[in-house]
Amino acid sequence: MSVELDxxxxxxSAAEMSAIETRLFDAGFPVAALMExxxxxxxxxIQHWLSQQTxxxxxxxxxxxxxxxxxxxxxxxxxxxxxxxxxxxxxPLDKAKPLxxxxxxxxxxxxxPILDRWQDLQDCQVIVxxxxxxxxxxxxxxxxxxxxxxxxxxxxxRLSIDIPSGIHTDTGEVLGVAFQxxxxxxxxxxxxxxxxxxxxxxxxxxQRLDFDIPWADVAAVxxxxxxxxxxxxxxxxxxxxxxxxQFTHKYQQGQLLLIAGSRQYGGAASLAALGARASGxxxxxxxxxxxxxxxxxxxxxxxLVLACPETPQGAIAQLPRDCDLNRYDAIALGPGLTQxxxxxxxxxxxxxxxxxxxxxxxxxxxxxxxxxxxxxNITPWRSSPLxxxxxxxxxxxxxxxxxxxxxxxxxxxxxxxxxxxxxxKGARVVIARPDGSLAINPESTPxxxxxxxxxxxxxxxxxxxxxxxxxxxxxxxxxxxxxxxxAQGALRAQQQRGVLGVDAWTLxxxxxxxxxxxx
Numbered sequence: 001m002s003v004e005l006d007x008x009x010x011x012x013s014a015a016e017m018s019a020i021e022t023r024l025f026d027a028g029f030p031v032a033a034l035m036e037x038x039x040x041x042x043x044x045x046i047q048h049w050l051s052q053q054t055x056x057x058x059x060x061x062x063x064x065x066x067x068x069x070x071x072x073x074x075x076x077x078x079x080x081x082x083x084x085x086x087x088x089x090x091x092p093l094d095k096a097k098p099l100x101x102x103x104x105x106x107x108x109x110x111x112x113p114i115l116d117r118w119q120d121l122q123d124c125q126v127i128v129x130x131x132x133x134x135x136x137x138x139x140x141x142x143x144x145x146x147x148x149x150x151x152x153x154x155x156x157x158r159l160s161i162d163i164p165s166g167i168h169t170d171t172g173e174v175l176g177v178a179f180q181x182x183x184x185x186x187x188x189x190x191x192x193x194x195x196x197x198x199x200x201x202x203x204x205x206x207q208r209l210d211f212d213i214p215w216a217d218v219a220a221v222x223x224x225x226x227x228x229x230x231x232x233x234x235x236x237x238x239x240x241x242x243x244x245x246q247f248t249h250k251y252q253q254g255q256l257l258l259i260a261g262s263r264q265y266g267g268a269a270s271l272a273a274l275g276a277r278a279s280g281x282x283x284x285x286x287x288x289x290x291x292x293x294x295x296x297x298x299x300x301x302x303x304l305v306l307a308c309p310e311t312p313q314g315a316i317a318q319l320p321r322d323c324d325l326n327r328y329d330a331i332a333l334g335p336g337l338t339q340x341x342x343x344x345x346x347x348x349x350x351x352x353x354x355x356x357x358x359x360x361x362x363x364x365x366x367x368x369x370x371x372x373x374x375x376x377n378i379t380p381w382r383s384s385p386l387x388x389x390x391x392x393x394x395x396x397x398x399x400x401x402x403x404x405x406x407x408x409x410x411x412x413x414x415x416x417x418x419x420x421x422x423x424x425k426g427a428r429v430v431i432a433r434p435d436g437s438l439a440i441n442p443e444s445t446p447x448x449x450x451x452x453x454x455x456x457x458x459x460x461x462x463x464x465x466x467x468x469x470x471x472x473x474x475x476x477x478x479x480x481x482x483x484x485x486x487a488q489g490a491l492r493a494q495q496q497r498g499v500l501g502v503d504a505w506t507l508x509x510x511x512x513x514x515x516x517x518x519x
Contacts, residue, residue: 004215008208009235011190011228011440014135014169016221020189023217032099035068038187038211039075042161045185045209046076047083050126059086061115061124061156063147063179064104065131065165066096072161072187073130074103081112088124090115092131092147118147126157129179131165134191139176140166152180162187163194164202171406172196185209189218190230195440196406197427228408231431231441236484239477240515241280241467253282254466257328258459259344260335261288263314266295268336268359268455273300274508275456276332279463279482282470287323289316315340319347329469330354332462334361335455342368349382354465354475358389358458366397374399379419379434385475386420387465389458395424412438421476423461425454429483431476439480444487445502447494452504457486460511488514 012020025031050058062077064070074089081087089104089112096104108114121127131144140148148166151158158181163169166178172193182204186194188211193199218226244253256276261269269288276284277300286296290307291314297305309317315338325331331348337360345364348355357365365371365388378386390398395410399418404410411424415432424430427446431439461482468478489511493502 005226005229006232006234007189007210007213007215007218009229009232010218010222010226011192011195011230012222012226013192017134017189017191019221020213020217023220024213027217031068034211035071035075035099038209039072040079041209041211042072042185042187043076043079043083045207046080046128046159049183057083057085058125059088059123060126060128061088061090061121062128063131063151063165064089064091064100065133066093066100067133068097068100069133069161070096070130071100071103072133073128074100074107076128076130076161077112078103078107078110081107081110088113088115088121090118090121092118092144118150121151121156122154124156126159127151127154129158129160129165129181131179133162133165134169136165136175137168140178141176145177148177148179152177157182158204159183159185160204161185163191164199167193167199167202169193172199174198174202178202180204183207187211188213192228192408195230195428195442196408198406200427225437227437229437229439231439231480231484233484233488235477236481237515239481240464241471241473242515250282252470253280254329254463254468254470255283255285255327256281256463256466257285257287257325257331258335258462259287259316259319259331259333259348260337260455261292261296262316262336262338263289263291263310264338265336266292267452270296270299271452271455271504271508272332272335272459272462273303274505275459275461275511276463277302277459278508278511279460279467281463281466284463285328287316287319289314311340313338313340316344317341318343325351326353328353328466330356330462330466332356332358332361332458334358334364335458337361337364339363339367349386352382352384354385354387354469356387356389356458356462356465358454359394362388362390362394362398366394371398373401374414374418375401377417377419382419384469385465387423387461387475387479388420389423389425389454389461391425391454408432408438408440412436421479423479423483429487431479431483433476441480441483441487443484443491445490445494445499447499447502448487448490448507450503453486453490453507456504456508456511457482460486485511485514
């Protein structure tokens with residue numbers, strides 16, 4: 001018997017959503033009844049949304065397509081018309097599915113104005129997109145492209161039903177031209193395209209409207225554990241090691257070794273250490289070039305700082321001889337390291353504890369002949385998790401042979417073939433496991449597009465991984481939590497300082513506030 005998963009966490013492809021709806025219809029739920037239910041909830045949402053902006057019902061222009069997305073839009077138009085909203089309908093195509101045509105005929109009989117020209121939509125205060133919805137794969141061209149180009153240039157608020165017209169449901173690609181929404185109302189289950197970086201500029205604020213899909217139908221199509229999932233605040237917080245037992249000590253809260261820094265990139269080691277501090281890890285040890293020891297002792301006084309012999313260029317030449325790598329619950333390697341000492345990677349890979357690689361740790365791995373472009377699966381020679389945290393450029397160096405054109409699918413392929421847990425950074429961070437499952441963090445901010453932000457994430461993630469390994473918790477959920485926590489810290493700092501004011505140090509100081517008081 002499968003355990004029901006929160007539907008808000010599930011992400012589906014167009015084919016999967018279609019298969020789930022087909023099950024509903026085959027079970028006896030009429031298509032017309034589903035349209036009435038869904039559109040009724042859309043109309044209620046729009047009415048509440050608009051009532052918060054103005055006491056007077058604004059004039060809505062409704063774009064109606066030939067399919068059932070157009071039918072939804074027509075029912076929305078009808079219901080809002082009954083509530084006293086001025087409505088104008090524009091239908092660019094004469095042909096329509098029978099149910100959609102029936103709703104159009106009824107709207108006409110009610111006297112709802114039907115526009116002959118799209119330019120007449122300029123008299124409306126809100127434009128509702130009901131042209132195509134999910135499942136679109138063909139580019140928008142010709143007069144439809146001219147229509148959307150014109151609409152996107154208008155000052156009115158724009159709302160899209162399910163997914164903006166012109167967006168590929170699975171990849172998020174703009175198919176020629178797309179409706180640029182201020183609000184997108186996703187229907188039923190989250191669609192993959194809504195989490196792809198390519199679509200973010202046209203989605204606006206995204207809300208999901210539930211219409212009571214039975215879990216049994218979801219599980220029948222997606223299986224008991226859907227492969228694509230969305231990180232939610234509830235799932236991220238529930239994985240955190242909170243509350244702590246009243247009786248505990250530092251060695252029960254994880255020991256982390258962070259190997260980082262060089263004379264040129266001393267700040268990277270400091271920022272990663274501050275990220276690890278925010279994680280609450282019980283014992284933090286920093287292995288840095290000996291010239292950085294005074295700086296780290298000052299900035300992170302609670303950490304044990306190992307002064308490592310340096311190369312003439314100021315990089316770590318080797319770890320101290322008395323450094324026992326086996327004593328740590330997790331190791332992180334890479335921030336500010338440089339690539340002058342590849343033996344550091346070789347040493348850490350041989351240790352049977354989780355290893356987080358970032359920055360030059362990833363570059364060293366990409367250059368290692370044993371890695372073979374990610375095609376040599378690590379599972380036979382490494383039992384503990386290897387966690388890779390690349391940005392797109394580092395990802396291409398690590399996996400040069402991958403053919404997947406989109407970040408989520410690329411990360412999924414990379415994790416499956418390499419056996420590593422891949423955290424692919426972007427506007428929406430993707431976390432892929434070797435078993436093919438994938439999680440996406442749905443909220444972030446361009447404030448994180450600053451040097452040092454990734455170093456903070458490495459420390460935060462490695463600290464949580466060390467706690468998980470020490471307490472024999474599952475590693476992947478804590479990786480999800482780290483990504484969510486990092487983004488939420490940036491969003492919180494942005495509220496206080498603006499998008500340009502979230503430097504990496506400020507981010508590290510804001511992180512504890514995200515989960516303060518949470519149990």
